[in-house]
Amino acid sequence: MLIRFMKKLKTLWQRSIVYRVFVKKYRRYFIIGAISLITVDIINIFPPLIIKKTIDMLSGDSNMRGIAYYIGLFLLATFFQGACRYVWRIYFIGTSFRCEHDLRMAFFKHIETQSQRFFQKYKTGDLMSRATNDMNAIRMAVGPGLLIGLDALLYFIVIPPIIIWLSPKLSLFTCILMPLTPFIAYKIRNVIDRQFCSVQEQFSRVSEKVRESISGIRVVKSFNISQQEEAALRELSEDFVKKNLKLAIPQSLLGPAFEYITYLGIIMLLCIGGRMVIQGDITLGTLVAFQSYISMMIWPMTAVGWCVSLLQRGNASMKRIDEVMEEKPEIDKHSVTSKKVTLKGDIEFRDVHFQYYKQDKWILKGIHLKIRAGQRVAIVGSIGSGKTTLLSLLPRILSVKDGTVFIDGMDINAMDVTLLRRCIGFVPQEAFLFSERIADAILFGNAGEETGEKVRELARMVKLEAEIQKLPEQYESYLGERGVNLSGGQKQRLTIARALAVNPDIIIMDDCLSAVDVQGEHFILHNIATKFPGKTLIIVTHRLPAIRDFDVIVVMKEGMIVEKGTHAELIKMNGEYSALYRKEELEEGIEIL
Numbered sequence: 001m002l003i004r005f006m007k008k009l010k011t012l013w014q015r016s017i018v019y020r021v022f023v024k025k026y027r028r029y030f031i032i033g034a035i036s037l038i039t040v041d042i043i044n045i046f047p048p049l050i051i052k053k054t055i056d057m058l059s060g061d062s063n064m065r066g067i068a069y070y071i072g073l074f075l076l077a078t079f080f081q082g083a084c085r086y087v088w089r090i091y092f093i094g095t096s097f098r099c100e101h102d103l104r105m106a107f108f109k110h111i112e113t114q115s116q117r118f119f120q121k122y123k124t125g126d127l128m129s130r131a132t133n134d135m136n137a138i139r140m141a142v143g144p145g146l147l148i149g150l151d152a153l154l155y156f157i158v159i160p161p162i163i164i165w166l167s168p169k170l171s172l173f174t175c176i177l178m179p180l181t182p183f184i185a186y187k188i189r190n191v192i193d194r195q196f197c198s199v200q201e202q203f204s205r206v207s208e209k210v211r212e213s214i215s216g217i218r219v220v221k222s223f224n225i226s227q228q229e230e231a232a233l234r235e236l237s238e239d240f241v242k243k244n245l246k247l248a249i250p251q252s253l254l255g256p257a258f259e260y261i262t263y264l265g266i267i268m269l270l271c272i273g274g275r276m277v278i279q280g281d282i283t284l285g286t287l288v289a290f291q292s293y294i295s296m297m298i299w300p301m302t303a304v305g306w307c308v309s310l311l312q313r314g315n316a317s318m319k320r321i322d323e324v325m326e327e328k329p330e331i332d333k334h335s336v337t338s339k340k341v342t343l344k345g346d347i348e349f350r351d352v353h354f355q356y357y358k359q360d361k362w363i364l365k366g367i368h369l370k371i372r373a374g375q376r377v378a379i380v381g382s383i384g385s386g387k388t389t390l391l392s393l394l395p396r397i398l399s400v401k402d403g404t405v406f407i408d409g410m411d412i413n414a415m416d417v418t419l420l421r422r423c424i425g426f427v428p429q430e431a432f433l434f435s436e437r438i439a440d441a442i443l444f445g446n447a448g449e450e451t452g453e454k455v456r457e458l459a460r461m462v463k464l465e466a467e468i469q470k471l472p473e474q475y476e477s478y479l480g481e482r483g484v485n486l487s488g489g490q491k492q493r494l495t496i497a498r499a500l501a502v503n504p505d506i507i508i509m510d511d512c513l514s515a516v517d518v519q520g521e522h523f524i525l526h527n528i529a530t531k532f533p534g535k536t537l538i539i540v541t542h543r544l545p546a547i548r549d550f551d552v553i554v555v556m557k558e559g560m561i562v563e564k565g566t567h568a569e570l571i572k573m574n575g576e577y578s579a580l581y582r583k584e585e586l587e588e589g590i591e592i593l
């Protein structure tokens with residue numbers, strides 16, 4: 001029975017936030033902190049006893065040497081106590097910051113392994129709120145929460161036996177109200193837990209709205225919808241205030257409720273204890289010492305409520321972190337190696353089907369495509385025909401579940417995703433840039449590489465050099481958030497330079513020249529062909545003249561490959577490609593070969 005109980009206790013402990021976040025990794029720090037805390041609380045027992053002795057001496061024979069001795073003892077005890085307090089603060093509170101750091105890094109690393117599907121489920125603002133607010137709540141639980149809890153527990157263990165020893169009768173009267181404490185804590189705790197979750201969820205919504213409005217500020221202004229955006233944010237924010245106020249009620253009830261019970265105890269003590277001193281049942285020193293101990297209990301009484309609230313908040317936040325951490329990464333073969341393998345660049349899609357969600361429509365329907373190393377391949381087709389989806393499978397931004405994709409004869413699902421991505425220069429449709437120096441944005445992810453000539457060479461290759469040189473600080477100029485201080489075409493060219501910087505074996509360009517003029521497009525494609533000979537190039541484009549000399553042109557329609565061949569072959573076929581080309585010919589007034 002006892003063994004079963006101990007086992008259950010052990011399981012509970014190992015599941016607790018304190019063990020998982022703090023003790024498991026920083027056991028030594030926990031032990032040092034706990035020892036110094038115990039020492040402080042043990043030393044704490046003595047000052048009231050010393051005071052009792054001194055008062056009793058004063059009301060007795062007034063032995064001055066004895067009094068001086070006790071004063072010396074008192075000073076020594078308080079000094080030692082201060083030193084130990086310093087140690088536990090460092091070991092508990094300091095370590096709680098390390099725990100928060102560890103958890104945040106683990107959270108971030110986990111998010112990095114997730115696929116698009118995950119990011120559709122969790123909004124950016126929500127993830128931000130989990131990585132900041134929730135992490136902070138967890139730190140407060142395993143730092144101050146743990147400290148206060150342990151401290152209070154020690155007080156509850158140490159002080160009652162002493163007051164019983166001082167006067168059992170007086171203890172009985174004073175402690176009559178004590179059992180009320182855990183009962184009230186339990187009742188209020190549940191309410192706090194429920195409301196804290198609701199506050200955190202609302203905070204996520206507010207964060208997401210703010211993020212969305214700021215990143216879409218250009219659209220908001222150009223569509224003149226600032227007022228609607230403001231109203232939407234106000235509604236969310238007001239709701240957040242209301243939820244916080246609702247949470248504040250049980251939280252603020254907790255402390256006063258405990259204090260009230262404790263002060264009732266003190267009043268009873270003064271009435272009954274005073275009478276006992278007058279009747280000679282106890283000495284004045286005993287009453288003073290007794291009162292000191294009861295006052296010392298006020299702190300743990302209040303602290304229990306605070307500790308419970310911190311632990312509850314921490315637990316609620318941990319649940320939110322666990323929810324994300326339990327999301328299985330779609331890609332599990334990640335390595336931390338910095339080596340780069342070289343791929344030849346043969347690619348094969350074998351009977352590939354893809355759907356974004358189960359039960360959803362199929363976006364790719366039985367794709368069979370072989371690309372030989374060094375070929376230049378263009379993928380064209382109507383809007384929404386699945387071109388981006390198909391290309392996203394190669395660097396495993398999306399995972400292939402039905403069918404197989406091979407690179408150099410290897411199934412990409414069996415390849416280390418880090419190494420795979422290092423061999424692919426991927427230029428996405430949306431030019432996303434971080435706010436950093438232009439030189440760093442070009443050498444992105446290649447820290448440690450020498451800048452200078454390589455950066456200039458890449459900028460030249462994408463026809464960006466002259467424009468960068470016109471900037472006041474040239475390559476040292478900082479990009480605004482998401483590159484707001486660049487034009488659409490400049491952003492696209494910079495992302496191409498960034499992809500080429502890794503000297504990839506396979507270059508994938510997803511409609512990333514749409515904001516570049518025709519001459520610029522020819523210039524860049526020509527440069528890629530000459531500077532990266534023998535590399536496989538796959539490009540998605542809606543501008544057909546630019547790809548007339550490509551080795552293979554693949555035409556997609558409704559998730560299927562409907563035509564494949566060279567420009568001349570496809571024109572001769574007089575099918576889908578020929579129709580698209582004629583349409584473009586009309587639009588741009590170009591001549592068909």
Ligand SMILES: Nc1ncnc2c1ncn2[C@@H]1O[C@H](COP(=O)(O)OP(=O)(O)OP(=O)(O)O)[C@@H](O)[C@H]1O
Binds near residue numbers: 363382389
């Ligand atoms: N993340 C997503 N979740 C759900 N459906 C998606 C997602 N991304 C794309 N789709 C759907 O998949 C289909 C193919 O989209 P995809 O972007 O691959 O087409 P595309 O041929 O590249 O289009 P475009 O020429 O406009 O870039 C579309 O119907 C689109 O709505």
